Structure formats: structure tokens, C-alpha cells
Amino acid sequence: MIISDKVYFSLTREDEFDWIFDDEEDTEKGTIISMELAKNSRANLKKVFDCFTSGGDAGFSKTVIPVSRAQYGDDKLVSRSQAKRVLVRIERFKYVLFDFENVESIGQAFADEIFRVFRNKNPNTHLEFVNANSQVQGMVERALQNKD
Numbered sequence: 836m837i838i839s840d841k842v843y844f845s846l847t848r849e850d851e852f853d854w855i856f857d858d859e860e861d862t863e864k865g866t867i868i869s870m871e872l873a874k875n876s877r878a879n880l881k882k883v884f885d886c887f888t889s890g891g892d893a894g895f896s897k898t899v900i901p902v903s904r905a906q907y908g909d910d911k912l913v914s915r916s917q918a919k920r921v922l923v924r925i926e927r928f929k930y931v932l933f934d935f936e937n938v939e940s941i942g943q944a945f946a947d948e949i950f951r952v953f954r955n956k957n958p959n960t961h962l963e964f965v966n967a968n969s970q971v972q973g974m975v976e977r978a979l980q981n982k983d
Contacts, residue, residue, distance in 0.1 A: 839866040896929040903937040913942025918949050926957050936966040941974050950978035 837844040840863070905912060905921045912918070925931050933949070935941075954962055964975055 836869045837866065840864060897932070898925065898928045898930075899932045899934055900925065901934045901936070902941075903935070906938070911940060911942065912938065912945045915944045915948040915952075918945045918953075922949060922953055925953075926960060928960060930961045931963070933962065933964040934966050935964060935968070935971045938971055939968070940970045943974060943977065946971075946974040946978040947981065950975055951981050955982075 900921060902912065902921060905917060910917075921933075950962060954960070964972075967975060
């Protein structure tokens with residue numbers, strides 16, 4: 836759980852989706868982060884870290900972007916500005932996987948900003964995508980074909 840100024844974010848393993856909302860009444864400043872871990876978890880810390888590192892690199896060089904979390908309500912992911920919000924700070928990673936699970940469609944400008952414009956500006960960042968339906972895949976492939 837993260838509370839930062841007027842924004843509250845929560846995600847639990849039991850929830851199908853995360854949720855986020857703004858509390859216009861809140862006047863508190865600052866950030867609180869809370870995390871709960873099961874004492875009997877069989878998760879292996881090395882395996883978890885290995886998912887986000889590359890080769891002998893000890894730093895976090897990989898990330899997964901769940902694109903559906905960029906949608907608010909019935910918003911469609913169509914604009915360059917929406918894509919730029921998804922892209923915040925990913926240039927710090929060598930490998931980025933965009934997960935399009937639960938994303939019905941994306942617009943040409945959204946796909947172009949990520950898979951052509953960003954890729955051209957950041958050639959050392961490897962971009963991939965998964966869980967894309969035929970509409971999303973078509974838009975991504977169209978953006979990948981454009982090299983300019």
C-alpha cells in the first residue's frame with residue numbers, strides 16, 4: 836500500500852486488480868509505504884531478484900510494465916501523453932517487457948510513442964511485449980515497422 840499526498844494505491848495477492856484513488860479531502864503531505872510478507876512464504880529471494888537482473892549485472896536492469904494499470908476507468912490508451920506516462924523512468928532499464936493483459940485496444944499514437952519514438956531515442960533499451968490481443972499486436976507491429 837502506498838499513500839502519497841492525496842493518492843492511495845493498494846495491491847494484494849488476493850486482489851484481481853490493483854486500485855488507486857485520489858482523496859481530495861486529505862491535506863497531509865508526505866508518503867507512507869506499507870508491505871506485508873507471509874512468514875511461511877516459499878518464495879526464494881534470489882529467484883525474485885533474478886527476474887529483474889541481467890547476466891552478471893547486480894543492479895535491477897529488467898522491468899515489467901502492466902499496461903492495463905495506465906487505464907483509468909473507461910479510458911482508452913490512444914495518446915502520446917498516455918504513452919509518456921507509461922514510459923516514465925524506463926530508460927533506466929536495459930530490458931522492458933510491456934504486458935498488455937486486459938488491454939482491449941491501443942491507439943496508433945500510443946503505440947508509436949513507445950515502440951518507435953522511445954525505441955529510437957533509447958537504442959540500448961530492449962522492448963518486448965506479451966499478452967497482446969490481435970488489435971494491440973497490430974498497432975505495435977505497425978509502430979515497429981516505422982523506423983523514422
